[in-house]
Amino acid sequence: MIGLAAFLIGVITGVQSRIPVLESSLIETKDRVKSLEISIRDLNIELSNSLKSQEFLNKTLNEERDTAKKDALNSKSTITKLHLELSESIANNKLEQNKIFLITGEMIKLKNKLAILSNELEASEIKRKLTQNKLENELVTLSLKLSEAISKNVKIEDDAKLERIAARNRSLELKKIISKLRFDIKKYKLTEPEVGIIKKGSENKNNNEVTDVFSKSSPLLVGPIRQGIEAYNRSDYVKAYEIWLPLALDGSKRAQFFIGALYFEGRGVKQNIIRSYLWLHRANESGDKAAPVLIGRLKKIMSPAELNEVQRRIITKDSLPIK
Known part of the structure; x- marks a missing residue:
């Protein structure tokens, strides 16, 4: 029995020495082994007592032998089970190690990716x-740029305001001139578009003289020029324009003056100071005596930009007015 106990103790000690790394997972097994050791120690005690009492040993020998055999079988079964558990634990440990290796590889990849990010x-x-x-x-x-644009916009608005004021003043001046022309028509009973053209120096206080260049020769004029005058006197200004325009284009200084006067007054056509000036300029070049007087009036009411435009067109030979 002592030899058997020693053998069991040696087996258990050998198993314990082989699985120190699995102590945490074999706590229950160790408890069982400890219980077995206690049982073996109890047997040793009983064996010692049996040496003192041969009779008791003889009586109980068979029973103890059977018990020992059963314990040995149980121990072997336990050891086999422990071996299986150990193998399974080792296999699981390998799987865990592989899993840890894979996780470590993934962590390295993630660290590299984190560094790149x-x-x-x-x-x-x-x-x-x-x-x-x-x-x-x-x-x-x-x-x-916005500040500059705002400044430019303010300047443009100021210029536009000044331009509107100038245009308003020019319109008032035109209205005064037209009113004077109409007054001259009634006062002197003139029948020509150039009525009211006052000769140089006629602004004196005692001025009662009006020079009507065309009226002196108007009784001698016949044909289309006279037909245009009659249409004008009937207030059929569109008809007068249609009669005089072809003649003006053909070089008639009278017709050129009349077309300029119509553009000046805005009768029969839309009022256009620049076209009026250009037609009067052609009439003046053709030798019409009334044209310079009306040109002088136009210069007083035209803006610098309008004067520059007519001068440009005259210089570039682009002075032929169009319908």
């Missing part, structure tokens, strides 16, 4: 700052 984030941050600086510079530039 960090670099990309840093580059993106640098790019964002550069873009922000660029946008801020563009914003400053746009603000300056």
Whole structure:
């Protein structure tokens, strides 16, 4: 029995020495082994007592032997089970190690990816700052342009306001001239579009003299010129324009003067100071004596821009008015 107990103790000790790394998972097994050791110690005690009492040993020997055999069988079964558990634990440990290896590989990949993302984030941050600086510079530039545009807009509005005031004054001046022309028509009973043309020096206080260049020769005029005059006197200004225009284009200084007068008054056509000036300029070049007087009046009411335009067209030979 002592030899059997020693054998069991040696087996258990050998198993324990082989599985120190699995102590945490074999706590229950160790408890069982400890219980078995206690049982074996109890047997040793009983064996010692049996040596003192041969009779008791003889009586109980068979029973103890059977018990020992059963315990041995149980121990062998337990050891086999422990071996199986140990093999399974080793296999599981290998699987866990492989799993840990795979997880470690994934962690390394994730660290590398994190490093790449960090670099990309840093580059993106640098790019964002550069873009922000660029946008801020563009914003400053746009603000300056906006301020400049606002200043220009204010200047344009001021210029437009001055232009409107000048146009209003010019319109009032035109109305005064037209009113004077109509007054002259009634006062002197003139029948020509150039009525009211006052000769140089006629603004004196004692001025009662009106020079009507055309009226002196108008009784001698016949044909289309006279037909246009009659249409004009009937207030059929469109008809007068249609009669005089072909004659003016053909070089008739009288017709050229009349067309200029119609554009000046805005009768039969839309009022156009520039076209009026150009027709009167052609009439003046053709030798019409009344044209310079009306040209002088036009210059007083025309803006600098309008005077520049007519001078440009005259200089560039683009002075032929169109319908």
